[in-house]
Amino acid sequence: MAASGTPVVHVEHLTRRFGARRGIIDVDFGIEAGEVFGFLGPNGAGKSTTIRILLGLYRPTSGQVRVFDLDPKHEAARILRRVGYLPGELTLYPRLTGAQHLDRFAHMRGLTDLRYRDQLVDRFGAELDRPAYTLSKGNRQKIGLVMAFMHRPELLVLDEPTSGIDPLMQDEFADLVHETVADGRTILLSSHDLDEVQRLVGRVCILREGRVVVTATVDDLRRSAPRSIELRFDHDARPEMFARLGAEVRSCEGGRIILSVTGPVAPLLRTAADEGAVDITARRADLDELFLSYYRAAPDLEVPDVY
Secondary structure (H helix, E strand, O other): OOOOOOEEEEEEEEEEEEEEEEEEEEEEEOOOOOOEEEEOOOOOOHHHHHHHHHHOOOOOOEEEEEEEOOOOHHHHHHHHHHHHEEEEOOOOOOEEEEHHHHHHHHHHHOOEEEHHHHHHHHHHOOOOOOHHHHHHHHHHHHHHHHHHHOOOOOOEEEEEEOOOOOHHHHHHHHHHHHHHHHHHEEEEEEEEHHHHHHOOOOEEEEEOEEEEEEEEEEHHHHHHOEEEEEEEEEEOOOHHHHOOOOOOOEEEOEEEEEEEOOOOHHHHHHHHHHOEEEEEEEEEEOOHHHHHHHHOOOOOOOOOOOO
């Protein structure tokens, strides 16, 4: 385990250039032992580049990276012994069966007690008897999940882990995540499934075009999320009255107006009453809307390509 009080992952001012171009720029974040840390962003944001640096597969152009207080540039083998990794695009040997994959992986890991591996196979209903090329995306993903978890690693790096698997197995995966962190182990989870993120993740780091947009707890993000407020009138609404108060007018049709509001709502409610509103519905934005607002609001960055 990492020394007490030392983050499992520490990334500071991390930059990776590809020739004259940058992949990631001045990235900072840390992951504590026993947490599920969300690593989020649209395709091309730089998530895979960062993960590959953590695992020693890429070398940074500048900045500092420590995993278990070890340097991936020089101590990747020591790090990888303690990591379980499921890549976003899992590739299996097409002619090998699931059982052959797991046996070879157990041998590479020096794993002799296979009871936990076999429990995972049963939990996910992994198909072991057919060659990988005959398996569906979901069945290949189940084999990948078993390989990532079977040696009980201290850190799991999971890139789109539930891609292709059915909702019942997604619930099984969620249970496994909770069990893993209850055991004191740590998970870095990259996912486009924001419902999954809301259920599993404690803190998130959001990337956009190679830069960190925000790092915060999911609860803090929810508290800062804009409210979606729908007002109904028995006459045509006047959107300019609410735009003056700083509200974003998302739609306005006749007597129905939908607003996005951040901050105090009392001035808006007073104006709605003065305007003769007959009904009001309000809810906080979910993470889908919140993340989209970060992607839209972040300044444009001169990053031609992110790998």
